[in-house]
Amino acid sequence: MTFPAIPITNASPNEMSALLVAIAIQHDKQMFVRLFVYYAPRVKAYLMRQGVDAAGAEELAQEAMLIVWRRCETFDPEKASASTWIYTIVRNLRIDALRKQRRPMFDAGDPALAPTPPLRPDEFLLGEQRERRVREALAQLPAEQATVVRLSFFEDKPHGEIAAALSLPLGTVKSRLRLAMRRLAPQLGETE
Amino acid sequence: MTHAAYHITEETLLSYAAGMLAEAPAVAVAAHLPGCARCRSAVAALEIVGGTLLDEIAPAPMSSNALSLVLARL
Numbered sequence: 001m002t003f004p005a006i007p008i009t010n011a012s013p014n015e016m017s018a019l020l021v022a023i024a025i026q027h028d029k030q031m032f033v034r035l036f037v038y039y040a041p042r043v044k045a046y047l048m049r050q051g052v053d054a055a056g057a058e059e060l061a062q063e064a065m066l067i068v069w070r071r072c073e074t075f076d077p078e079k080a081s082a083s084t085w086i087y088t089i090v091r092n093l094r095i096d097a098l099r100k101q102r103r104p105m106f107d108a109g110d111p112a113l114a115p116t117p118p119l120r121p122d123e124f125l126l127g128e129q130r131e132r133r134v135r136e137a138l139a140q141l142p143a144e145q146a147t148v149v150r151l152s153f154f155e156d157k158p159h160g161e162i163a164a165a166l167s168l169p170l171g172t173v174k175s176r177l178r179l180a181m182r183r184l185a186p187q188l189g190e191t192e
Numbered sequence: 193m194t195h196a197a198y199h200i201t202e203e204t205l206l207s208y209a210a211g212m213l214a215e216a217p218a219v220a221v222a223a224h225l226p227g228c229a230r231c232r233s234a235v236a237a238l239e240i241v242g243g244t245l246l247d248e249i250a251p252a253p254m255s256s257n258a259l260s261l262v263l264a265r266l
């Protein structure tokens with residue numbers, strides 16, 4: 001079977017979401033290969049950026065892609081893009097892996113392992129609109145705010161250490177984060 | 193919309209969405225979210241940031257047999 005040679009590394013999030021929906025309907029392994037080629041190396045890079053060693057990141061990336069295949073029917077493009085959905089799978093997988101390392105007899109019913117409860121239909125924008133709004137807000141953040149947000153995702157460090165790494169006072173890091181959060185999640189600024 | 197008696201701090205919501213929060217506070221956040229639309233929406237927005245970072249990151253090549261290993265397990 002052949003597929004049009006789309007430039008996979010530049011694929012838009014929407015293309016990948018459509019591909020994931022198609023995989024859920026058709027269970028097509030060739031389509032899954034395209035998804036794998038796009039996401040697996042990104043998942044590996046992401047985990048390495050978070051301090052997982054290359055072998056561990058490779059293994060977790062393979063594991064994540066298996067979960068993507070097995071759970072693809074639960075993907076709802078109205079709620080999130082494929083990238084966001086896969087991000088949450090990878091995040092939870094890494095948390096599980098760290099926990100099993102520390103404590104082999106972990107409790108699978110632990111609420112910390114539960115997925116984030118879904119938004120109710122009435123309480124927020126449709127997934128695609130929300131996705132676009134957040135991505136635009138992130139792209140428009142002043143560089144200094146974007147830097148502290150990125151560091152918060154990648155570094156397993158308290159904000160005090162991020163402040164030290166950037167040679168900034170802790171208060172400055174915290175206020176940049178707060179400003180960034182209110183652009184990314186405007187409802188945070190509303191109810192206080 | 194449900195109104196919780198207190199909210200999780202922005203810093204903690206960020207660490208939670210990033211998967212960087214320690215276990216005990218993560219349990220507290222997970223218990224708070226079902227009753228709080230505000231914090232739930234914030235986590236949803238931050239998870240989109242995570243998805244965007246995944247799209248943006250420079251890929252790290254997988255080992256040459258990774259795809260066949262995974263396909264064999266589908």
Ligand SMILES: [Zn+2]
Pocket residue numbers: 196198199200224228229230231232
């Ligand atoms: Zn709350």
